[in-house]
Amino acid sequence: MYVLHFSPDTAALIVRLVLEELGQPYRAVPIDRAAGGLDAPGYRALNPLGQIPALETPEGPIFETAAILALLSETHGALAPRPGAPGRGDFLKWLAFTSFNLHAPLMGLFYPERYTGSATGNAGFLATSRARVETALALLDATAAGAPDWFAPDRASALGYYVLVLMRWLKSFAPDDPCHIDFARYPALARMALTLEARPAARACAAAEGLGAAIFSAPCADASAPGA
Template sequence: MTNRLRLHYAPDNASLCVRLALDSVGASFDTVLVDRAARGQKSPRFLALNPNGLIPVLETPDGVLFETGAILQWLSDHHAGLLPDSGADRAAALKWLFWLSNTLHPNLRMLFYPDHFTSGDADALRSTTRTRINGQLAILDSAHDAPWLDAEHPGAPACYLAPMLRWLALYGGDTAWFDLARTPRLLAFARAADTWPVTALARTAEGLGPTPFSDPHLPNPPEGSAT
């Protein structure tokens, strides 16, 4: 255990969601670069922290955490502002946080790494996954109980969603399939996310460019590699 938060990260990976949340609440934390170019996420040292070999890991006074949704939930338990305190708003925010973690994010992994999920036709899997993701984004775009999409201050679900919209535009293969203009509320969300103060910090730390969520470009990180 550590008395100080320590984020194991790689640029433009799921650790970006955690970085945004940490900076959103003003948490003090150290970063440890995971060298993806050298498959650092599969090294014995990293696997001792997360046997799944996936980024991110957050070392905390309560122990080592992995899984992006779990880390965001833990942070919300220890810092005000990431989730509503109680009532219907908290219930709805938790629902969407776990929807992002359990429904949308796994489909992104299937899109980006289809060979991890099938020994057959990877292109066919990617095609059906694109269709499924577009349907899921349409559901979120029309959600009546997701006020966090329109909030000025990024909470846990917003910190999770913004990077995923970025990755869909960059890493999904033929990017012509993905158009945020088809989901105008999500497009407005991404444009607002570009202007968050915490986004400026992440842009500098990970080389994300001037409009990282609404009109993203491949990162130029000061250290490490996104892939």
Template sequence: MNSEFRLHYAPDNASLCVRIALLEMNLTFDPVLVNRKQRAQKSAQFLAMNPNGLIPVLETPDGPMFETAAILQWLADREQVMMPPQDSPARVPALQWLFWLSNTLHGTLRMLFYPDQYGADDPEKLRLVTRARLIAQLDLLENATTAPWRDGDTPSIHGCYLAPMLRWSALYGGSTDWFDLSRWPHLQAFAKRIETRPAVIAAAKSEGLGSTPISAPSPCVPPEGSAL
């Protein structure tokens, strides 16, 4: 393996956000499969890189990194692309939305997907409450006026992060009959637009995500490994 980066990934996991960003930035990387069925993310070797035991990890020239948003911001700042520079007024809302995607939206999705990990006596009841929270958060993003990355054609780390989360919302929330992306026209347009980008097409092919992976997703059929 001769690439500058090694992406420890599992299909259709948070590593997908980083894969898309690396492809958008034309950075070469070696994908390293983390076998979730064997709980390889809890192995001593993996925990030495990410003590949380969560995917992804990106090995960099500066050492291994974990936390999706941190990896995305580090890549953007290093390459000086896909994020406003530090001296730009646009940096403030860009940072706000990046941390919102990480702390708020992604946090809600984790609760939706893994209610048993939150000590829920009734996981389905928690899922119902969490779905309502997710809908309110997507309503907020749909109506935002400070998120130009949502509507533009220029790639951003925000788009790399949001696109997989829209996909997961439709597939992994306990059922598929409650989520309708057409409720949010701006987000639906974003989904249709970003899945035509070469980086997303390449990522979808690598992980078996189908031809409409964001706007009308189908279950992951990866060439190797498992999403769950």
């Protein structure tokens, strides 16, 4: 059985959504971050940078969200094209794109000190990171608008869950209206948010992690803040 090491409302949610959607049994093990769980040698053996998530699998521990999604979808033959199937290259391309160009700059917004040496970051770095996020989302929205099987607004996909969970995090970075995500700028992703949050997998994950039912379209309906 898979073992998912998680904290609520983090990148581990992406993996949990995909495991639920695939119908795979898994055990979810909470990480006690306040007690230094990310630095514990046992956890570092699973994820050497002490980041969330880590997934224990029959072939050993896997870290990096994109790698986990590629492995799970390939192993279980769903939510993304299998190796050799049409669209496989496109899926991998946009999966890596999301990791480098959306996930990474969001981490820069959460942890500017890791990139700038300053606890609050400098204004230029923060503005550049926000612009990178917006550029990536616009390109992902245009891709989803073409409705490829592996990233269509009206069907579940590993990449869809990845992008929509990352969009949840935007609620932390809108100083004037922290609960507003401007979905009007991303109409295909907006449709995807409504489709995917209604699925049993998303409902199960929202309940498990104490999140609101409109997990993607109205991320501030729940009381929590993303825990990146």
